[in-house]
């Protein structure tokens with residue numbers, strides 16, 4: 098019990114220390130730092146230890162309850178034993194009293210009845226008086242004999258009663274002995290149980306105590322580390338506090354500074370806006386002048402190069418052209434003038450002067466470079482049409498469409514168009530639409546429409562601009578070259594139509610170009 102008390106005191110001390118430790122990390126002056134995390138871990142560990150202590154406490158209280166119950170049961174049994182002993186003492190007292198009474202009664206009876214002596218005398222009755230005395234004596238004798246028999250009977254009964262009392266006493270004694278042995282056994286069992294419970298309790302307390310000690314040691318070590326860290330952190334904290342105070346002062350004066358800065362910034366911004374506005378005005382003026390210049394240049398270009406420019410491209414000789422010098426000399430060029438082409442027509446030389454002549458060595462890029470300026474004109478709002486014309490196998494498809502690896506004018510023009518639009522996207526909004534129409538034998542058809550066989554009409558724009566338009570012509574809004582290619586891929590245009598008479602046209606906000614029927618590729 099003394100040991101238990103000591104362990105309890107030790108436990109209480111541990112708990113008090115745990116409480117102290119729990120209170121200590123809350124005063125951490127540097128939240129969010131590494132030591133705070135360590136403190137938080139320690140706090141967690143402490144709460145775990147507290148949980149364990151609470152569990153052990155629960156176990157201890159359970160054991161105490163059990164011991165209490167056993168003690169109560171023992172007290173009850175002792176009480177019952179005491180009652181039995183008192184009962185037994187009373188019964189013994191009563192029996193001994195009765196025995197004493199019986200002895201006294203017997204003694205008094207013995208004292209009352211002197212031994213009767215029978216004296217037989219032969220008396221001669223001589224007189225009636227004597228006879229009467231004799232009969233009285235006989236009656237008295239008779240009465241005394243009856244009394245003796247009765248007393249004997251009583252004595253016998255008393256003896257029987259005494260015997261039964263003895264037997265009862267023996268039985269009671271045996272019962273008491275049995276009770277006593279049972280009580281002793283219960284007491285022994287109780288003591289054993291109490292001892293084992295005491296041992297269990299002691300063991301649990303010792304284990305909990307040992308665990309708590311180990312944990313406490315670790316906590317102490319950690320706490321020592323934290324304290325050391327706190328000590329080292331204190332100078333840093335002081336510096337931080339100073340900084341914080343400085344910052345607080347700055348923050349207090351910040352609204353004033355901010356207002357001042359805002360005022361000056363507003364003034365600067367106002368000035369900058371004014372400058373930008375004047376710059377914008379200047380730029381707008383320059384732009385308009387530039388636009389005029391560009392138009393003028395275009396007009397000049399058109400004037401110089403002609404509104405309609407004809408360019409010849411001679412493809413390399415193929416098997417179909419035949420072999421030998423005749424095939425090789427069918428077309429010749431002027432090395433000094435790239436606008437002259439010489440042909441042999443029925444054996445006679447014929448010369449043509451065009452805007453430009455490309456030899457078979459000219460690449461797709463060379464050809465495109467020649468018409469590239471027209472794409473810029475198109476973006477600037479001029480209507481432009483490029484188409485290829487020539488006999489079968491002359492190279493129209495090759496020049497206009499080309500291959501995937503080596504694209505022709507169409508794809509290059511579209512790529513240039515979109516890249517130019519992309520460049521100007523910050524200042525301009527462009528809307529590019531694609532439509533395709535075919536004029537064949539004076540009949541106009543929508544190649545991208547749902548009903549390609551439906552006949553359409555060409556009309557003059559009602560705005561008086563002199564532009565032509567085709568009411569009901571299907572248009573697709575596109576954002577990239579891929580979109581245009583997808584439009585072509587999606588539509589069910591007969592390949593013959595697509596290869597013979599496809600026309601693509603675009604302009605910001607305009608659609609619809611036309612050309613005459615024939616073997617042509619146009620854009």
Ligand SMILES: Nc1ncnc2c1ncn2[C@@H]1O[C@H](COP(=O)(O)OP(=O)(O)OP(=O)(O)O)[C@@H](O)[C@H]1O
Nearest residue numbers: 411412413487488489490491492493494495496616
């Ligand atoms: N400049 C060139 N360089 C190399 N090959 C060329 C050139 N021009 C045309 N060809 C080749 O000549 C052949 C005929 O060209 P293409 O199909 O473009 O003729 P086309 O005028 O479109 O014919 P058609 O009117 O019959 O469709 C093709 O195999 C093509 O690759």
